[in-house]
Amino acid sequence: MxxxxxxxxxxxxxxxxxxxxxxxxxxxxxxxxxxxxxxxxxxxxxxxxxxxxxxxxxxxxxxxxxxxxxxxNDDMSAIKELLENQLEMMNQKIYELQKSAGCIKSALARFDENPDWDDIADIIKKMEMSQGADERRWYAADHAADGIEWYEKIFNSMSFKESDTVLDLGCSYGLLWRKNWKRIPSNFSVEGYDIHGNWADDLYEYLNENRASLPKGSDIQVIFSNLEKSETWEKIKAKKYSKIIAHYLLSYLNDEKTFITNVAQVLAKGGMFSVNHYGEAAKEYNFWEKVLDEVGVDKQFALKKRAERRQMDTDFEVLLSEHFERFEKISLPCPLIFESAEALFDRMLKKYSEGKKYLEDNRNKIEEYFDRVVLKDGPVTVDMDSVFYHCFK
Missing domain, CATH: 1.10.1660.10 (Multidrug-efflux Transporter Regulator; Chain: A; Domain 2)
Incomplete structure (x- = not known):
C-alpha cells in the first residue's frame, strides 16, 4: 500500500x-x-x-x-455501551417492521371480502391495536409480581363446567384455551369467531394439531367471520350459548351497543356473558395520585383521566342493565413489580399518555422520589387489578 x-x-x-x-x-x-x-x-x-x-x-x-x-472517544466501555444501545434500537426497528408486515398480511388476507380503502384502513388500525394488546401482555408478564399465569386467573373466574356451550368472540390466539388445555371439561364445546389475518389463524392451526388430545366429547372450532357484519350474527343466532366471552374485544368494535344487543339475544337463560371494559383502574390510579401528591406536582391531568374513566364505566353499566337481568364486577388481581425508577416512570407514562409532556418536564423530580422513597428498600409491587363484567339472564 x-x-x-x-x-x-x-x-x-x-x-x-x-x-x-x-x-x-x-x-x-x-x-x-x-x-x-x-x-x-x-x-x-x-x-x-x-x-x-x-x-x-x-x-x-x-x-x-x-x-x-x-x-x-476510544474508551472501550463507552463503545460497548454504544453498540448495545444501537443493537437495542435496531431490534426495535426490526420489530416495528415486523408489525408493519403483519398489518399488510392482515389486509391481504381480507381481499376475498372485496375491501375498499376505508376497509383496508380499518383492518390495519385493528391489527395495530391487536399488536398493542400483545405488547401489553408481554409487558405484564415481564413485571408480574405473583407468578400466576394471567389466563389461568381468567379461566378460574369463568366457572366452566361439563357440557357448557361457549361462544368466544374475538378468540384471537386462544390463550384462554391454550394455557388451560388440560383443564378443559368433557362434553365441552367452543365456537371461536375472529377474522382472517389475525392471531386466530395460528389458533386454527394449533387446534388442527392438538384437537385429538381434548377430553371426550369436547371440541373447539375457529370460525372466520367479521363480528361487525349482520350475516355473521344471523349464523350465530341459530343457537343459544351457556357462556359467552368477549375479552379484550370492545375497543376494536365500531358499534358497541349493537354488539351487546346481539350478544344478549344468543345468551341462554341462566347463562353468563363475560366482558372486560377499560374503565377506572382504581387501585393503580390511587398509587400514582399519591406519588404526584408527595412529589408536589399538579395532578389535575390524573384526576381528569380518572373522572373520564369512571364515566365510561357508568355508561357501560347502563348499557349492560338494558340487556341483562343483572351483572357483577369481578376484579382479578394483577400486581406488577418494578425494580428501577426508570421502569416506574415508564409505567406512569403508559397510564397517563395525555400528560406525557408535563410528566417529562418533571421526570427528574419524580424519578428522584422513586429512588428515595418508593424503592429505598428494594423492588416495589404496585397493586393493580383488572375488571371483568359477568352478566346474567
Whole structure:
C-alpha cells in the first residue's frame, strides 16, 4: 500500500465513493493528512483504518453525528455501551417492521371480502391495536409480581363446567384455551369467531394439531367471520350459548351497543356473558395520585383521566342493565413489580399518555422520589387489578 493516497485511491480501497469522503471531511469525521503539490487531498494508512470504522458504524445504523462522537472517544466501555444501545434500537426497528408486515398480511388476507380503502384502513388500525394488546401482555408478564399465569386467573373466574356451550368472540390466539388445555371439561364445546389475518389463524392451526388430545366429547372450532357484519350474527343466532366471552374485544368494535344487543339475544337463560371494559383502574390510579401528591406536582391531568374513566364505566353499566337481568364486577388481581425508577416512570407514562409532556418536564423530580422513597428498600409491587363484567339472564 502506498504511504499516501489521493481521495480516489482511498475511496477505491475502501469501496466508497469520493463524494462520501468529501462529506466525511465536511462533517469532521475524516480529514486529509496532507495536500499534494497539485492541490490533491492525501490520506495515509491510519486514514484507511478510520474510514473502515466509519463504514462499519454507518452500516449498522449509526448517524454521522454518532460516528463522530464515537471516533472522538476510544474508551472501550463507552463503545460497548454504544453498540448495545444501537443493537437495542435496531431490534426495535426490526420489530416495528415486523408489525408493519403483519398489518399488510392482515389486509391481504381480507381481499376475498372485496375491501375498499376505508376497509383496508380499518383492518390495519385493528391489527395495530391487536399488536398493542400483545405488547401489553408481554409487558405484564415481564413485571408480574405473583407468578400466576394471567389466563389461568381468567379461566378460574369463568366457572366452566361439563357440557357448557361457549361462544368466544374475538378468540384471537386462544390463550384462554391454550394455557388451560388440560383443564378443559368433557362434553365441552367452543365456537371461536375472529377474522382472517389475525392471531386466530395460528389458533386454527394449533387446534388442527392438538384437537385429538381434548377430553371426550369436547371440541373447539375457529370460525372466520367479521363480528361487525349482520350475516355473521344471523349464523350465530341459530343457537343459544351457556357462556359467552368477549375479552379484550370492545375497543376494536365500531358499534358497541349493537354488539351487546346481539350478544344478549344468543345468551341462554341462566347463562353468563363475560366482558372486560377499560374503565377506572382504581387501585393503580390511587398509587400514582399519591406519588404526584408527595412529589408536589399538579395532578389535575390524573384526576381528569380518572373522572373520564369512571364515566365510561357508568355508561357501560347502563348499557349492560338494558340487556341483562343483572351483572357483577369481578376484579382479578394483577400486581406488577418494578425494580428501577426508570421502569416506574415508564409505567406512569403508559397510564397517563395525555400528560406525557408535563410528566417529562418533571421526570427528574419524580424519578428522584422513586429512588428515595418508593424503592429505598428494594423492588416495589404496585397493586393493580383488572375488571371483568359477568352478566346474567
Amino acid at each position: 502506498k504511504e499516501k493516497m489521493t481521495t480516489g485511491e482511498i475511496a477505491k480501497q475502501a469501496g466508497v465513493s469520493p463524494k462520501a469522503l468529501r462529506i466525511y471531511d465536511e462533517k469532521g469525521l475524516l480529514k486529509p493528512v496532507d495536500i499534494s503539490e497539485g492541490n490533491y487531498k492525501l490520506y495515509d494508512k491510519n486514514s484507511l483504518i478510520i474510514l473502515e470504522k466509519i463504514i462499519a458504524l454507518k452500516h449498522i445504523g449509526f448517524s454521522l453525528e454518532e460516528i463522530k462522537t464515537n471516533l472522538e
